[in-house]
Amino acid sequence: MKIDASKPLEYSTEENSNKIFGFWVFLGAEIPLFATLFTVYFVMVDRFASGPSGSELFEIGPVLIETFLLLTSSFTIGLAVHAMRLGYKKAMMVFMALTLLMGLGFIGIEITEFVTYVHEGATLQTSGFLSSLFVLLGTHGAHVSFGFLWGTAIMIQLWRQGINPATANKAFIFSLFWHFLDVVWIFIFSFVYLKGLM
Amino acid sequence: MDLEKFKVHGEPLIYGAMISIALATIGILVGLTYFKKWGYLWREWLTTVDHKKIGVMYILAALLMLFRGGVDAMMMRLQTAAPEMKFLDAQHYNEVFTTHGLIMILFMAMPFIIGLMNVIVPLQIGARDVAFPRLNAVSFWLFFFGAMLLNISFVIGGSPDAGWSAYFPLASLEFSPTVGNNYYSLALQISGIGTLITGVNFIVTILKMRAPGMKLMKMPMFTWSVLITNVIIVFAFPVLTVALALMMFDRLFGSQFFTMANGGMDMLWANLFWVWGHPEVYIVILPAFGIYSEIIATFSKKNLYGYTSMVFSMLIISLLSFLVWAHHFYTMGQGAMVNSFFSITTMAIAVPTGVKIFNWLFTLRKGRITFTTPMLYTLAFIPIFTIGGVTGVMLAMASADYQYHNTMFLVAHFHYVLIPGAVFAVIAGFHYWFPKVFGFRLNERLGKHSFWWIVISFNVTFFPLFFLGLMGMTRRMYTYSEESGFGPLNMLSFAGAVGLAIGFVLLVYNIYWSTRYMPRDTTSDPWDGRTLEWATHSPMPVYNFAVVPKVTTMDAFWNAKQNKTPLFEDKITKIHMPSNTGKPFILGVIFFFLGFFLVFSMWIPAIVAGVGVLIMLAAMSFDRDHGYYISVDEVMATEKKLMRGETV
């Protein structure tokens, strides 16, 4: 495996740079995925039948906390990558752990929110609007949960192997994924919650 | 547990199918044990990450599925051969045409094409493998087990029966209470994820791993078509993923996406399905255009006419393919304005397609045309596909479509597009690249026999359907009355179908015959080829090229032969190769069970399988196997052997 020292560690081999490019292409596929889910949501948003509408359901408090957690975690994962480039393993691990913890917090709040909705009688089965809401939020939430597991696996590898081209590559790709989820959340926050509350 | 839901009640036909599946399975297991081939199968095939072997497995699976789908087709043609036939009842006829459509598009045409691209694209761009060989194996096994999941539906629980487009509310739990459409949503989902991964893999492979000097505009046309196809895959398949997920939620968890009450919207399914479904057509047809371009250039001994416009026409087709989906339901009442827009975008596709037809004809012009079997299929494609194309323009006219929609005219049209546009192409590509992979050609005489059977019978089968459509016969009718007058033409069509079956049996017989009796091709270049895949040995060594070729022109190999310039200048160095792994196969198996448990709403086993998937993913992440090196001596030895014409 040829290592090109002139490039950052995560790009240093051909395989590494292919992986990063491949992940960008994969994110390219995630865009139509979420775009479709958003389209379904917009089609369904007024079809709440006998169930509650968005303005009756949404509460801004928890959503603001979720937003704060996810945006901050996007910042800490950026710091983790920065630490990685400087070769500070410990700092990198700390920032990654912070990121994952905030992700966990996000998931926790989202689950509480879902439970509240269900207690209010707003379930997946209630109406077209709620089905699309649960599936859109759920898909994003599932991505975050998967990200949590994935990030944990990468941290274990970092802890065992230290920063090397393979682990650096994985951590960098993970950071791309995490930023992407953040972007999706911003759309959810603006077009689902804020618009729904208006 | 209620065992009743697993059973399929039916006729001798179903029981026959069950018995033959059981016998075939036992036969394979006994055979493998008897010949002590388990180890071989595991080491060489189930764990392989070699793009050539994966490609071969794709093609084998596709051939199997071709016969499964072909038997479905024969049953349909037999049932409708005469008025009021009693061969199948409505339910079974519905299951048969649904699986015929699904299998032919998703589990025959697509994997056949993906198989050919697996085998050929890395060779054409002078690469040693695809960008992510292990993911490639994951792709294959997900496709394979998705296909298997759909196939077992016929004997366990019942097949999907709402048509391959599965329109809601017909496909909802209320109107299709069997598990058939659960199979639909899960089998397609699993194989669809595999296809999406293939899309990512090939985009990276083609954009990042071309031999030095091969600029984008010097790539072989097949590689170009594969690149564009995979871009379509990456943008279209997520839509299918979402549509299938929503379908699954509706059927398994009672959500209200496509229901008739509580704010559901059946039209949403039709839109989502065709936003994916129309690009899907181009996913199978664009690579076919690529295959034809290679074959026409080779057998008229000329470079492809209008290379640039060929590339741009494919790009335009791929863009337009996302803007035409509503032409599948002009009759949904969206009004004249919307229909007019989609009519125009649809007809616009005729322009770039026409450009391709004329460029091919002008490639032939002033060439020296030899009529080999692959070339015959290619030459048959042009006039037949043109009929498919012009009837496509007719169907694109929204007003006229009010009379064609859902009729046999439509059925005739899309078979006139898909059979020459995809099936002839993969058969042509199969004959053309067969010697590359196996080191000997298929018999030409047998090949031509089966060609004439197939091409004549095809027209006898499908041309009458145009007239049946204009007579008012709709598709998907399992029976019709004597007075309707549909009988004679349907009988003619059935006769054609028998001819097609004979042609395909001959094709398989040819594979068998050629394997036994055809002499080895020692040239590595049996057709006097033009592109890089012919520059290495046949069959090629695991590393494809001992030395990575240096490309200066289009048709690099042809140019090197004509001008006696060397392609391989560098010295042999040690070669890095990925090592085999069984994890993708195991992942596929787990996905199969996950799908199966979900189909029957068996939640606990499904959760266990879901955790199994996560564990396998983690195992793949923790895998520290970074492949192995083939030493210079070993490469030299292999090359020497290959030069002498021995196999390795």
Added chain:
Amino acid sequence: MKKKGPLYALFLSLILLLPGCSSLTVLNPKGPSARTLSDTIILSILVMLGVLAVVYILYIFVLVKYRAKKSNEGYIPEHEEGNKVLETIWIVIPIIIVAFLSVVTVKTTNAVENQAKEYKDQTPLVIYASSSNWKWHFSYPEEGIETVNYVNMPVHRAVEFRMYSFGSITSLWIPQLAGQKYAMSDMLTTLHLSADTEGSYMGRNANFSGKGFAHMEFEALVMSSKDYEDWVKEVKETAPKLTEKEFKGLLATDYLGRKTYSSTHLEFSPPPGEHSEHMSGGGKEMDMDNGNMDHQDNKEIHPSPEPSSETEFDSQPNPEVEQPLPSSPVDEHTHDSNS
């Protein structure tokens, strides 16, 4: 190396078809809408035959002229780039053809989405056509009658079908009178048609809707306006009322013969709301949630049919009530509810 396949099939098909050229129902229209479509189809076939001819002539020419033969052995064709002029030609000419066909499409689509010119001035006869598994219900709100699996209408009269479905998507198609359109559960669609000739026409569901799909045929009988009025009168006098209970029974029964009632189901089971943004012409912006009310109002302004339509039509209309489908292949199935 001529392609004998297509020619062979064409020849055979033509021979088979010659005795019954009129059996091509789509090209044998009996009303202005179907005629527009038939003309469009024939025009497009002619244009496309021209395209085919060009391709086929060029194809045969290159294959004959440039095939490998003894005389050109050893000939290695020269490298040839594309030709700007030629390529422009086969881009521009198809664009012109497509543009021409686009104009035709837009015009004819608009034409058939609206009432035909000849009948523009009439207030159309509104018939609600709703489908359920596996039958058609035709409701005449103005007349207050309802039929199952057959529809009668006066000749020379603008008719507006409003379609919806009690289940799967279906498609109402009477090929000799008009093109088809879907009937769906959550949206009302409109189909305009009118007939120039009296007669009995095949109508059916064209969109696959499950097990009984093949049997969803109905007769569309076009009669003189006098016969039509007589028929309406007779139905109102003799046929039973359609009660909600009776209607539920109809919905639950898979296969039915013909039925006739002297009231409609619209009163107790109104059609889905009209999504006017999805609708094309018609220009009727009424609130369909109480659509049947509107029709009660329409009754006052309902004009008498065109005088010219009162022709000497002496064949019997179809007043037989409860007549089972002739030679229906559904006999083997249960006629009882099993849903």
